Amino acid sequence: MKLSPLAKRAQRHERNKSQLDLNLVSLIDIFIILIFFLMFNATGVEVLPNSRAVKLPESTTDKSPKETVVVLVSGEEILVEGR
Numbered sequence: 001m002k003l004s005p006l007a008k009r010a011q012r013h014e015r016n017k018s019q020l021d022l023n024l025v026s027l028i029d030i031f032i033i034l035i036f037f038l039m040f041n042a043t044g045v046e047v048l049p050n051s052r053a054v055k056l057p058e059s060t061t062d063k064s065p066k067e068t069v070v071v072l073v074s075g076e077e078i079l080v081e082g083r
Helices: 005-020 024-042
Strands: 071-073 078-080
Touching: none
Parallel strands: none
Antiparallel strands: 071 078
């Protein structure tokens, strides 16, 4: 017997409804292992002391950068300085 489109849809809906069961036990196990892994690795972090006496170098310049030729290569064209 040939089913109508509405009957086929109802049959698929019933079949897919039963496949929504998730195995949460394995997901919970994975999350517990992940939490323990992160906890054990987070405790071994060594914090370096921050000394205010250390002066960081400063960068200054009097010269401006020189201009260079800009070349742009794409799949269709090659542009030099926008031309």
